[in-house]
Amino acid sequence: MSSSVEAITVLSSDGDEFKITVSAAKLSKPLNWMLEDVCFSDDCDEVPTIEVNSKTLVKVIEYCEKHAPRANSGASDSDAEELKKWDIEFMKMDVKDILFHILMAANYLHMEGLYDLACQTAADLMKGMTVSQIRKIFHIKNDFSSEEQEQLRRQHPGCSFD
């Protein structure tokens, strides 16, 4: 890899081109391996594809670019505090529409920080959901009979099941 390269171009699963800086790409292990293996110089016309759709990839790259300076150099406490606030704003998104895709992308791209953040965000959102809302977003069919359901409620009389 040429040291002069500062940004690389990748393709999303929808075929759109995206630019990501080298330092940001280093947040992902597979992207880092790609950087080492593939030639990203100008005369190399092979553009690697990332199996993440465009809508999700935009968000993932946004996260990487924001977190890269801190990951590479370390940061002061005030920076960490600012980044935490940014993460909260960044994660304000629809669960099914985009959050689940971010989760899968973070898992696929081995991005520990984003994966942890997305899991926690999903858990926080699920806390306030009803059982039927959970079934809906996870595409789960209720396979309990009404007797079994009643039995579960009886086991935990002090807990809400709605």
Next chain:
Amino acid sequence: MSDHLPPEIVLEILYRLPVKSLVKFTSVCKAWNSLITDQTFIYDHLNRTIQASNGNNFLFFHLYFHELRGQRRHLLMHNEYFYSLYSVNKQTDHSFLERLPFSHLFQLNHWDVFFSTCNGLVCLADSYSPLDYETILIWNPLLRKYLVLPKPIKTCKERERLEYSLCFGFGFDSRNNDYKLIRLLNHWRTQDTPHVEVYSLVSCSWRSITVRVPQFCLRNYNWSRTSFVNNGAVHWVVSRRRSDGLDDTFILSFDVAEETFRELTLPRQSGESGWIHSILLVVEGGHSLAIVNCRNENQQLVYNVWVMKEYVSPSHGQNYSNLIRVIMGA
């Protein structure tokens, strides 16, 4: 890419949910039910929660509390007595007061109740019980469920009660993933080897154990009965009569997994004259043991807080550092 999450990601999210939500979600489907009620999941979830809380959760127990009923609050009418549990999360500044749902099983007119918490479970025992043996129960305040333990194997008759002292300890056996209650029945005067029984939450039964117990008697009836868990062991402050008539005070510990007793030394100062009482506390997120020591020095009450520096120590005795010293006015 579809929005169907693979099972390993679902599991990662479930690990981050609070217990109340998990109980609710056992009714989502059979697969989620068996996942959430799986022993390994429960154990891992507990460990992650403890790590994440980083010693910022506290449980307080109000022994004696009363509520005023009726519109006219300035009239002390219809006082109702109950026990309550107060929990605080230092990190989120969140606190709640939970009224105990089983006050009817306690006599509520004395302070002599054993109370201990372990991993969010609460164990209470009261020897002055409306039952024909002491009331012992394990309570899960989050799930609002409690279990009244069955009658222990060896009990004493009502009229003999004053001749015996009861000592309880509650802890988690991480080797067998089991919660255990230890009960020592000790004759006051004879200082004989106490009768030791262990209740296991997994087997739901009592069993007597034969184990070497260092000779001891409870020094102060009220305070010494409280014990705490630290590093898999339960602790009590006890004493032993020396041949010269004076008392040696020390910590008796019981390893919950091994089911063996040990003696630990107290900070040197506490064994001297003027000693009143010592209370054990678990500090630093359950990793360290502290001793609050109150003694009478020249008509002044002096409180000392000691923290055990290193738990595992050879026969030389435990190392303590003195954290605070407070002198209450004469």
